[in-house]
Amino acid sequence: MIFDFSNYDQLLPLVTNSLIVGAMLAVVGGLVGVFVINRDMSFAVHGISELSFAGASITLLVGGNVVFGSVIGSLVAAIVIGILGAKAKERNSITAVLMPFGLGLGILALSLYQGRASNKFGLLTGQIVAVDDPQLMSISVISAIVVVTLLIVWRPLTFASVDSEVAAARGVATRSLSVLFMVILGLAVAASIQVVGALLVLSLLVTPAAAAVRVSKSPLVIPLLSVAFAMVSVIGGILLALGSSLPISPYVTSISFLIYLVARVIAWVKNR
């Protein structure tokens, strides 16, 4: 049986931390996703997440803080992709080179790791009950940094993303902003990995924003919708996973994919 909600009231307190983290990641993913779409960096997100996974696995092996490890991995990948792949054409190949390397490194570290096996898979496919208080703390700090920074640079970053030539002419520091965005993206990926896992970060950082762009053209409505979609996916995913024996990620990814499909249908009906 896939679902069993009979002792749901006892299970729910166990995932309080996950729900809080999930809500924060939805805000982070929904907002960052708008710029991921805008700057055409979906594939880069995947590359960053694999290196973030490697960082997390290595710290798990040597007994360090996993969040710290994934942040380091993320930032290294984000900065390498940001510098070597400044041009969109080169970015894809750099990402494709980094991705298997990160994944391999992570798997190596995990196979050497002697601890609980659920920790291993968690980093790849996500976990719900694994969020402890120190993790909650570090993810909160990361999320706060990401959201506040993003809100401050929102307008110039939008200008630089949609209209870089004119933005540069108007004095927007387009290059500094693109490095800054890579750092923000790295942090967002590192935080997201803790819950949805490295393989499925895209469902939080890309799919909600991609769906939002389908149904709205307004620069105000798009980020709000994107956050709402991410929120429904994560919180819904956690609540469904709780009543089943499956990991959280299939639920999160299915809900977010479903939202995307509905968004496409709505857009299609509207434009007909």
Added chain:
Amino acid sequence: MSGPVLEIKNAKLELDGRVIWENLNLDVKQNEFIAILGANGSGKSSLLKAILGQLPLSAGSIELNSKKIRRGSRRVGYVPQSRQTEATMPIRGKDLLWLGLNGHRFGFWPASKTARTQFDHIIEAIGGKELQHHPISEMSGGELQRFRVGQAVISEPDLILADEPLSALDYNQQAAIAELLSRESKEHNAAVLFVTHDVNPILNMVDRVLYLADGKFSIGTPDEVLTSKTLSALYGTPIDVVRNQGRILVLGAHDNHDHHYQEEWS
């Protein structure tokens, strides 16, 4: 009258060790409309980039309102070529205009009353009332360029730099966009530097021409510069300037497939 809006003194630009132009002197007055002409690679766009502070001069100086130019001056407006943005996200006409007003600002300060008045005025002036809610990806080249001109003039700059804004437009649209730019710039006494490879659509609004060729240049009214004699001296080879029904054709120098030098910013 006040002094010149823009003063270029003994300017020299080198790119990769090659001298693009040198000893360039140019004073631009309020309301002046200057066309910058020249063959491919003669440094037309580079001149705009130097004025924007994006390319450093090897020698000489450029002053805007008697102050040394700096990157991102609020007093300069910029109109790019007519082409779609690289964005994968929808951006509407009105968003493009608002970016011209507050796109450089950090944070989320609500638009001031002055800004709203400016916006309403410009949307009227460019005839964009209906179009403003449309994504620019669904606009024609001419429609998009109307918003581009609006975006450049909305902050009421003293100097407007236009880099081949008419390329990829048909002849009627070219004239309409150039008219709009000329009219809107004059409203606030702004000067215009207009890079183009075809002077004809703007011939009746041009005050002076700056013709760049092989590191040298010639400045004057269209009638002074666009002659076989001046251009032959400039290029050092015989050039024919043909005038036919009010149109000017330069033969022998121009690369008809003028590819615009485009640096990538990301």
